[in-house]
Amino acid sequence: MFSGPEEEIYQEHILEHYEDPYHRGHCPRATHAHEEDNPLCGDFIHVELHIDPQGVVREAYFDGEGCCISQAAASMLMEQIEGKTVQEVEQFRAEDMLRLFGVRLTPNRQKCCLLSWKVVQQALYSPLQQKDRDGSAARRSPGQDASSAPSPAPEPPTKDAP
Amino acid sequence: MTTADTVPLDPQQVRQDFPILHRLVHEKFPLVYLDNAATTQRPRQVIQSIVQTSEQHYANVHRGIHTLSEQSTELYESARRKVQQFLNAAWPEEIIFTRGTTESINLVARSWGDANTGPGDEILLTEMEHHANLVPWHQLAARTGVQLRFIPLRDDGQLDLEQLERLLSPRTRLVAVSAMSNVLGTVPPLERIVQAARSAGALVLVDAAQWVPHRPTDVQAWDADFVAFSGHKMLGPSGVGVLYGRRELLERMPPFLGGGGMIRRVTLQGFEPAEIPARFEAGTPPIVAAIGLGVAIDYLRQFSWEDIQAHELRLTRLAHELLEQIPGLRILGPAPENKGGIVSFVFRRIHAHDVAYLLDRHGVAVRAGHHCAMPLHKRYGVGASTRASFYLYNTEEEVHRLAEALDQVRQFFRQ
Known part of the structure; x- marks a missing residue:
C-alpha cells in the first residue's frame, strides 16, 4: 500500500465522498440545471437544483465522470449548498470551495476541484423550462456550449483561488 | 546487432x-522517466553544446561580419547538414528549422495550403492524428473551403486501409498522416499510403514526431513531400524542429512568416522573398537549440x-x-x-x-x-x-x- 505523502491529497474523507457520494443522481423536483466539462481531462459534471420560490436551494444533485478530486468535490459541494439561499451560494467563492475541500492542491488539480463549483454558479441562473420539469431534467451532452442554457447566464466569477 | x-x-x-x-x-x-513520447531528456553532450555555444560562439546568424557571427552561422548551417544526412535528404536547403512539429505543419498548411487548396479539394487525414496534424487543417478548411476526410481506426488500433482507395480521389490534394501514433504507438504502412496517394495525384505530409527519434528515416525512400518532427523528442533541446520539404515544392511555395532573414530585398512598396531555406526562417532562428539538435543526432548515431x-x-x-x-x-x-x-x-x-x-x-x-x-x-x-x-x-x-x-x-x- 501507499504510505506517505499521497495521503495529503487522497485523504480518507475525500475517498469516502468519491466512493459513496452524496446525492449522485437526479433531483426529482429540479428547477435548475447546468452541465460543463473540462475537455483537458474529460471530466464532466451535471448539476440539478431544486430552488423554492423563496430562493432557497432545497435539494442539490450531481452526476458526472472524472477523477477522484472532481467527483469528491462535487459531492461535498452538494452537501454544502442545500438549505442555503441563492445569494449565499453566489457568495461562496472559489477560495471557499478550495477551503471546503480541505487539501492543498496544485494549480492543475484545483481545476478539477472547481469544476462542480463553476457548474453550480451557472446552474443558479439556468432555470428549466416547464416541459423539462415534467419529465426528468434533460441532461445535455458534455461539451455543449453553456450559452445554450435556457436563460442567459452571467459568467461566474473567474478569480482563481490562491 | x-x-x-x-x-x-x-x-x-x-x-x-x-x-x-x-x-x-x-x-x-x-526518477522513473516514462514520458518520452511527450519529451525526452538530454544527454550531457547536448547540455555541454548549449553551454559551449553560449560561452564561446553565440551571435546572430547570417548577418554579422564579426567572428562570433561567422562561427554561429557555421555551427547553425552544419547542424542543417547533419539533419540532411540523418534524413537522407537530397539537399541541405530542403531542411527548414522551425520551432517544432506544430510550426512545421502550420507552415505547410499556411504556405502550401492557402496557395493550393479551395472548395472541391480534399485533404485526407486519419482518425489517430495528434492535434498538431489536425487543427492546422481545420483552420485551412475554414480559410479556403477545402474538405477534410479521415481514414478510420479499427478496433485493434490499426488504420482501416480498406477504406484508403475509397477515400482517395482526384480531389485529394494532400494526405497528411502520422508515421507513429503518439497514443497507440501504431505504425501505419507508409509505403502503401504514399503509393496510393501518388496514384491519386496527391502530395504526402508525414508527421514523424514520434518516428524520427526511434526508427531510421529516409525521406527519399519514403518518397514523402513533407516530413515534420521536433528536436525535443529525440534528446535535443526544446524550441527547435524541422520541416523537410521536397526542393521543387518549397521553391514554389510563398513565405509563411514575414520579417527579417526571409527576404532578398524590401522596399516601401513590397518585398522579394529570399531563396529556400531562408525564405521560411523569418526572424532570428533557434540558433543554440538547432546546434544542440545536431549534437543530439551525433549522439543517437552512435547506436x-x-x-x-x-x-x-x-x-x-x-x-x-x-x-x-x-x-x-x-x-x-x-x-x-x-x-x-x-x-x-x-x-x-x-x-x-x-x-x-x-x-x-x-x-x-x-x-x-x-x-x-x-x-x-x-x-x-x-x-x-x-x-x-x-x-x-x-x-x-x-x-x-x-x-x-x-x-x-x-x-x-x-x-
Missing part, C-alpha cells in the same frame, strides 16, 4: 550520460537503429506482460510487435489523473489525459488514458517499478 561504426546499446551505460535520470523525486524515489528498436520492443513486451495481469486495466492499441514503444491504458473506474498522480508519488513519470488526440480517445470511448513511453535509456527494472506502482494504485482505490 551493430555495424562497424556504431557501439552496442547498453542502457546502464547510456544513463551515465543523462544527469537528470539520477535525481530523486519527492526526496526519496529514484544502431536495430539495437534501439529491439530494446524498446523488449520493454514494451515486458510492460504488456506485466500490465495485462493487473485486474481492471486495459491496454489500448496494437500488440507490441506492431507498434512503437508506447503503452497507453485505462483502468476501469480509476481516472487517468488519479493514476498519474499516485505513480508520481512513487517517482514514476507518465502522461495522463487525451495526449492531444481527443478524436482518437472518443473513437475508443474513453475520456482520458495513461501513457508510458520508452526510450533508449529506460530499463526493465523501471518497467517492473511501473507495474508494481500500478498494482498499488489499484489496491489504493480498492479495485
Whole structure:
C-alpha cells in the first residue's frame, strides 16, 4: 500500500465522498440545471437544483465522470449548498470551495476541484423550462456550449483561488 | 546487432550520460522517466553544446561580419547538414528549422495550403492524428473551403486501409498522416499510403514526431513531400524542429512568416522573398537549440537503429506482460510487435489523473489525459488514458517499478 505523502491529497474523507457520494443522481423536483466539462481531462459534471420560490436551494444533485478530486468535490459541494439561499451560494467563492475541500492542491488539480463549483454558479441562473420539469431534467451532452442554457447566464466569477 | 561504426546499446551505460535520470523525486524515489513520447531528456553532450555555444560562439546568424557571427552561422548551417544526412535528404536547403512539429505543419498548411487548396479539394487525414496534424487543417478548411476526410481506426488500433482507395480521389490534394501514433504507438504502412496517394495525384505530409527519434528515416525512400518532427523528442533541446520539404515544392511555395532573414530585398512598396531555406526562417532562428539538435543526432548515431528498436520492443513486451495481469486495466492499441514503444491504458473506474498522480508519488513519470488526440480517445470511448513511453535509456527494472506502482494504485482505490 501507499504510505506517505499521497495521503495529503487522497485523504480518507475525500475517498469516502468519491466512493459513496452524496446525492449522485437526479433531483426529482429540479428547477435548475447546468452541465460543463473540462475537455483537458474529460471530466464532466451535471448539476440539478431544486430552488423554492423563496430562493432557497432545497435539494442539490450531481452526476458526472472524472477523477477522484472532481467527483469528491462535487459531492461535498452538494452537501454544502442545500438549505442555503441563492445569494449565499453566489457568495461562496472559489477560495471557499478550495477551503471546503480541505487539501492543498496544485494549480492543475484545483481545476478539477472547481469544476462542480463553476457548474453550480451557472446552474443558479439556468432555470428549466416547464416541459423539462415534467419529465426528468434533460441532461445535455458534455461539451455543449453553456450559452445554450435556457436563460442567459452571467459568467461566474473567474478569480482563481490562491 | 551493430555495424562497424556504431557501439552496442547498453542502457546502464547510456544513463551515465543523462544527469537528470539520477535525481530523486519527492526526496526519496529514484526518477522513473516514462514520458518520452511527450519529451525526452538530454544527454550531457547536448547540455555541454548549449553551454559551449553560449560561452564561446553565440551571435546572430547570417548577418554579422564579426567572428562570433561567422562561427554561429557555421555551427547553425552544419547542424542543417547533419539533419540532411540523418534524413537522407537530397539537399541541405530542403531542411527548414522551425520551432517544432506544430510550426512545421502550420507552415505547410499556411504556405502550401492557402496557395493550393479551395472548395472541391480534399485533404485526407486519419482518425489517430495528434492535434498538431489536425487543427492546422481545420483552420485551412475554414480559410479556403477545402474538405477534410479521415481514414478510420479499427478496433485493434490499426488504420482501416480498406477504406484508403475509397477515400482517395482526384480531389485529394494532400494526405497528411502520422508515421507513429503518439497514443497507440501504431505504425501505419507508409509505403502503401504514399503509393496510393501518388496514384491519386496527391502530395504526402508525414508527421514523424514520434518516428524520427526511434526508427531510421529516409525521406527519399519514403518518397514523402513533407516530413515534420521536433528536436525535443529525440534528446535535443526544446524550441527547435524541422520541416523537410521536397526542393521543387518549397521553391514554389510563398513565405509563411514575414520579417527579417526571409527576404532578398524590401522596399516601401513590397518585398522579394529570399531563396529556400531562408525564405521560411523569418526572424532570428533557434540558433543554440538547432546546434544542440545536431549534437543530439551525433549522439543517437552512435547506436544502431536495430539495437534501439529491439530494446524498446523488449520493454514494451515486458510492460504488456506485466500490465495485462493487473485486474481492471486495459491496454489500448496494437500488440507490441506492431507498434512503437508506447503503452497507453485505462483502468476501469480509476481516472487517468488519479493514476498519474499516485505513480508520481512513487517517482514514476507518465502522461495522463487525451495526449492531444481527443478524436482518437472518443473513437475508443474513453475520456482520458495513461501513457508510458520508452526510450533508449529506460530499463526493465523501471518497467517492473511501473507495474508494481500500478498494482498499488489499484489496491489504493480498492479495485
